[in-house]
Amino acid sequence: MDEVNKFFSYKNRIENNLGAEAFETENYLEVIKAFSRLTYQSLYVIDYEKKIFEYVSDNPLFLCNCTPEEVQNLGYLFYFKNVIKDDLELLFKINEAGFNFFDKLPLEERKMHTISYDFHLVTENKSAILINHKLTPLFLSKDGKMWKAMCIVSLSPNSSSGNINIYKQGTDDIWEYNLIAEKWTLRKKLRLSERELEILRLYAQGLTINEIAQKIFISADTVKFHRRKLFEKLGVSNITEALAYVTNNKLL
8 A cells, every 4th residue: 555655645635525626526528628638639529419619629730720719619610611622521421321320329339439530621721631530429418319529630540531430449349431332331450469569569669670679589570571461461551650550540
């Protein structure tokens, strides 16, 4: 117990916390604001009942040179202003397909699913950047409809729009949506070997091929062999794409 107590400062000692501050545990936006301070990703919350953005973080990727308050005031009009035309049509299709999928889920499983897809945002200098957008339910209505959802925006590791997938928390299940066939297909999450994961972690630390080889007591050629097989498995062409893929798909 004494060792555990080293993690807790006497300066932050809390006793009998039943007073006025206790109500803050019910304010979920404070949790999201704290999370936004810990990540480079852009966060926002959609309220589907009021059809508004309830919260927009000040992380700049999603803002398109607007302030968070401006994006929040625009709400869904933000998409019409800053998403390229073809991708705006794509978002309509994703929205319909995603909610159709969601409505067919058992009520107790609905919060376990996250949808991920890519589309282009237009930046200040009128160039388009491909972003990845993930959305997961926060609160459901009494009849199981999505009331509020949290969205996370990051740079996409892909090269084109779409890439629509739904992940189920705690499983290897991934549902992939085919826009042409307009249907969902179930596949399993890729499994990486311990050696592949080890090499990826060392690359993420900035080590070179020779440094990795020395670190794990294999030859540089063996590192290159594992790296080549890893690229084939992930469908990528370089280590930057590989790291982006495994991070985006929570494999690392």
